[in-house]
Amino acid sequence: MSVLIAGCGDVGTETGLRLARDGHHVIGWRRSPGKLPDRIEGVAADLAGALPAIPRDVHTVIIAVAADAHNPSAYRSAYVDGLANVLNALERDAVSPRRVLFVSSTAVYGDAGGRTVDESTPEIPGYFTGEILLEAEALLFRRLAGTATSVTSLRLGGIYGPGRTRLIDQVKSGRAVIPDQPRHTNRIHRDDAAAAIVHLTTMAPEPDAVYLGVDKEPAELGEVLRFLANELSLGEPATGHIPLARGGDKRCSSAALQATGFRFTYPSYREGYQAVLAGIGTRHP
Numbered sequence: 001m002s003v004l005i006a007g008c009g010d011v012g013t014e015t016g017l018r019l020a021r022d023g024h025h026v027i028g029w030r031r032s033p034g035k036l037p038d039r040i041e042g043v044a045a046d047l048a049g050a051l052p053a054i055p056r057d058v059h060t061v062i063i064a065v066a067a068d069a070h071n072p073s074a075y076r077s078a079y080v081d082g083l084a085n086v087l088n089a090l091e092r093d094a095v096s097p098r099r100v101l102f103v104s105s106t107a108v109y110g111d112a113g114g115r116t117v118d119e120s121t122p123e124i125p126g127y128f129t130g131e132i133l134l135e136a137e138a139l140l141f142r143r144l145a146g147t148a149t150s151v152t153s154l155r156l157g158g159i160y161g162p163g164r165t166r167l168i169d170q171v172k173s174g175r176a177v178i179p180d181q182p183r184h185t186n187r188i189h190r191d192d193a194a195a196a197i198v199h200l201t202t203m204a205p206e207p208d209a210v211y212l213g214v215d216k217e218p219a220e221l222g223e224v225l226r227f228l229a230n231e232l233s234l235g236e237p238a239t240g241h242i243p244l245a246r247g248g249d250k251r252c253s254s255a256a257l258q259a260t261g262f263r264f265t266y267p268s269y270r271e272g273y274q275a276v277l278a279g280i281g282t283r284h285p
């Protein structure tokens with residue numbers, strides 16, 4: 001039995017390595033399959049073009065593609081057209097997986113004025129990123145409705161981890177600014193994102209349709225920046241006015257994911273960033 005990971009980058013590769021370690025045969029689709037480790041069978045595939053044959057024994061499909069650029073056409077091409085193309089290939093090859101998991105984003109929620117957001121919160125994206133991801137999710141649920149395939153969208157918060165050091169770099173370079181207004185941020189360590197995907201695609205009871213994939217502690221951006229400055233033995237970053245980021249101000253809850261039995265290795269930014277600063281793990285190219 002095989003697992004197919006379409007768009008097998010950093011999160012996809014970490015997921016694939018964990019599944020391979022658990023005894024699964026893992027196929028990774030991407031345009032540059034030579035970057036994949038040996039334990040994943042790399043196959044050259046452009047989700048925007050003609051796709052390779054899908055082996056009959058594929059029982060799980062994970063779609064973890066990311067857009068090449070930050071604009072609506074790149075997003076639509078990767079998430080909506082790419083996903084439709086994968087679903088067409090499944091149909092073409094008469095493969096009916098037991099589970100399909102789509103890696104989505106908390107961007108589907110937009111700004112919530114600092115309130116808690118969970119799976120029951122109406123999705124009002126307010127920006128093209130979340131709008132297009134919602135469109136992709138809707139396509140996925142529509143296309144597989146009424147089939148035997150269980151479909152899950154895992155909406156990840158900001159991913160950080162080995163080599164993903166945007167905030168650390170800002171603090172080190174003195175460019176970090178502590179917002180003068182409350183600004184909650186939601187994140188997940190790359191390894192926990194991969195572990196959550198493994199958990200949801202392998203757990204015995206069928207998973208729900210949607211889960212938020214964020215750690216246990218939504219945190220004010222200023223609090224995280226102060227923590228990083230302290231860990232780096234640097235002075236506190238300056239405070240100033242910065243416009244509300246596109247993701248807005250919200251506190252995402254992963255209570256539903258935790259209720260499935262999932263346990264975080266990095267329950268908050270503190271453990272996660274300490275591991276990154278200690279050089280634990282590597283970013284998958």
Ligand SMILES: NC(=O)c1ccc[n+]([C@@H]2O[C@H](COP(=O)([O-])OP(=O)(O)OC[C@H]3O[C@@H](n4cnc5c(N)ncnc54)[C@H](OP(=O)(O)O)[C@@H]3O)[C@@H](O)[C@H]2O)c1
Pocket residue numbers: 006007008009010011012029030031032033045046047048063064065066067068078082103104105106155156157158159160285
């Ligand atoms: N970054 C964040 O903070 C964040 C937050 C929430 C959700 N997410 C979601 O998390 C998921 C995984 O992110 P990641 O960090 O693992 O991204 P990543 O490292 O950039 O991996 C995405 C992979 O997709 C492949 N890809 C892109 N276009 C493709 C195409 N047309 N055909 C086939 N493969 C294609 C790329 O490989 P090739 O270039 O070799 O094709 C790349 O390795 C994405 O769905 C992203 O939207 C990210």
